[in-house]
Amino acid sequence: MRDVYDFLVVGAGFAGTVMAERLAADGGYSVLVVDRRPHIAGNAFDETDAAGLLIHRYGPHVFHTNSERVFAYLSRFTDWLPYEHRVLAQVGKQLLPVPINRTTISRFFGVALSSDAEVKAFLAERAEPIDLIRTSEDVVLAQVGRDLYESFFRGYTRKQWGMDPRDLDKCVTSRVPIRTSDDDRYFSDRYQAMPKDGYTPMFEAMLGDERITVRTGVSFREIRKHVAVRHVIYTGPIDEFFEFQFGPLPYRSLRFEHRTVAQCRFQRVGVINYPDAELPYTRITEHKHLTGQCHARTSITYEYPSETGDPYYPVPTPANAALYSRYQALADATSGVTFLGRLGTYRYYNMDQVVGQALASYARMFDRCAPDTRPTRAGRAYIGRGVTTA
Ligand code: FAD
Numbered sequence: 566m567r568d569v570y571d572f573l574v575v576g577a578g579f580a581g582t583v584m585a586e587r588l589a590a591d592g593g594y595s596v597l598v599v600d601r602r603p604h605i606a607g608n609a610f611d612e613t614d615a616a617g618l619l620i621h622r623y624g625p626h627v628f629h630t631n632s633e634r635v636f637a638y639l640s641r642f643t644d645w646l647p648y649e650h651r652v653l654a655q656v657g658k659q660l661l662p663v664p665i666n667r668t669t670i671s672r673f674f675g676v677a678l679s680s681d682a683e684v685k686a687f688l689a690e691r692a693e694p695i696d697l698i699r700t701s702e703d704v705v706l707a708q709v710g711r712d713l714y715e716s717f718f719r720g721y722t723r724k725q726w727g728m729d730p731r732d733l734d735k736c737v738t739s740r741v742p743i744r745t746s747d748d749d750r751y752f753s754d755r756y757q758a759m760p761k762d763g764y765t766p767m768f769e770a771m772l773g774d775e776r777i778t779v780r781t782g783v784s785f786r787e788i789r790k791h792v793a794v795r796h797v798i799y800t801g802p803i804d805e806f807f808e809f810q811f812g813p814l815p816y817r818s819l820r821f822e823h824r825t826v827a828q829c830r831f832q833r834v835g836v837i838n839y840p841d842a843e844l845p846y847t848r849i850t851e852h853k854h855l856t857g858q859c860h861a862r863t864s865i866t867y868e869y870p871s872e873t874g875d876p877y878y879p880v881p882t883p884a885n886a887a888l889y890s891r892y893q894a895l896a897d898a899t900s901g902v903t904f905l906g907r908l909g910t911y912r913y914y915n916m917d918q919v920v921g922q923a924l925a926s927y928a929r930m931f932d933r934c935a936p937d938t939r940p941t942r943a944g945r946a947y948i949g950r951g952v953t954t955a
């Protein structure tokens with residue numbers, strides 16, 4: 566006998582959890598959520614460590630978005646702690662603001678620049694003319710020139726990705742703006758905040774509907790034989806779902822080293838970046854800055870990029886995009902499964918983008934079948950069409 570559910574959701578990260586919540590609370594469906602890791606919340610998982618400090622097990626997760634819809638949706642499940650993230654980079658003996666801004670440029674070159682216009686003119690003299698911006702090297706060289714590129718981006722990127730910025734799509738380093746002002750915030754989004762009690766309690770609230778069953782420490786492969794479902798939402802790696810039939814899609818991994826030190830403050834800001842290619846880690850996070858926690862000690866996390874380990878980052882190159890599009894075509898031709906999330910759609914998405922993708926996918930699922938009917942009824946029609954056994 567198999568357990569029967571309307572939906573099986575594979576992965577309890579943002580993508581899977583938002584879908585499960587919508588399907589249960591809005592659609593009225595029964596949903597089984599499985600995750601092969603021993604906890605919910607995916608890479609956003611946070612927990613109290615042995616010293617009693619709230620830490621992000623998979624590196625610093627700072628929530629930021631310009632989407633009122635996404636922020637309003639998540640606000641149903643958590644209160645927020647306002648937090649504006651700041652990052653410094655250790656360059657030589659100096660700690661300089663990242664993103665590169667007026668202060669960074671003034672201190673790096675030892676000049677006094679006092680207006681946006683002066684910075685613009687200063688950078689225009691150094692920027693390299695590049696007709697077609699294609700790569701992650703082009704993006705930076707075309708804005709700030711070689712000195713800043715080599716000191717802030719080249720070493721960091723080579724460590725983080727195991728390849729040169731000129732081999733990576735422009736979308737990677739484009740994530741970090743170049744500013745002519747003295748704004749030293751890492752993000753400039755309208756909403757910047759942390760879930761007040763942490764991410765994991767927010768996920769618990771989202772998965773709290775009685776129609777949702779959650780099983781952690783269980784993989785898709787293990788569960789699929791034991792359940793009968795009408796539809797699968799799959800948020801794991803898409804190449805793994807299709808048994809790597811076109812070859813593996815590359816993902817970049819990280820090793821996290823968590824430490825607690827017997828001092829109240831370790832560093833001036835939440836994250837310090839280390840672009841120096843000689844150091845094996847890319848950044849150190851001091852969690853108390855992010856969580857607002859008061860404690861006599863403090864916990865920090867080093868990030869060491871790695872070729873092996875859990876898949877954290879899709880690697881944006883033209884060859885990988887081409888390989889992904891073959892898997893995507895296969896996904897489009899496969900009924901009974903919807904692929905979502907950073908791994909399921911091989912996109913370098915932030916948390917808010919994944920939430921937005923899942924909300925849009927839920928809305929589309931129902932609209933596609935019967936735009937004139939209410940979502941719940943339309944949804945039932947949709948999943949009724951392609952009954953699948955996972
Ligand atoms: P995930 O969180 O990866 O969830 C997928 C889940 O599926 C995983 O828990 C996995 O165990 C499970 N799974 C996979 N395959 C299977 C299977 N076969 N069976 C069962 N379970 C399976 N975003 C921000 O907005 N701000 C930040 O500051 C930020 N910082 C980040 C820092 C780091 C170091 C990293 C790696 C990411 C960061 N992100 C940040 C991005 C953020 O983590 C992602 O956007 C988001 O977590 C993606 O959610 P997801 O549900 O798509 O994937």
Ligand code: UDP
Nearest residue numbers: 654663717718721722725737738740741838
């Ligand atoms: N980057 C860099 N130096 C920095 C910060 C970022 O070279 O000081 C590059 C690097 O390639 C990194 C990318 O910009 O992977 C995106 O940075 P982001 O902080 O968005 O990375 P994430 O938080 O996703 O790891």
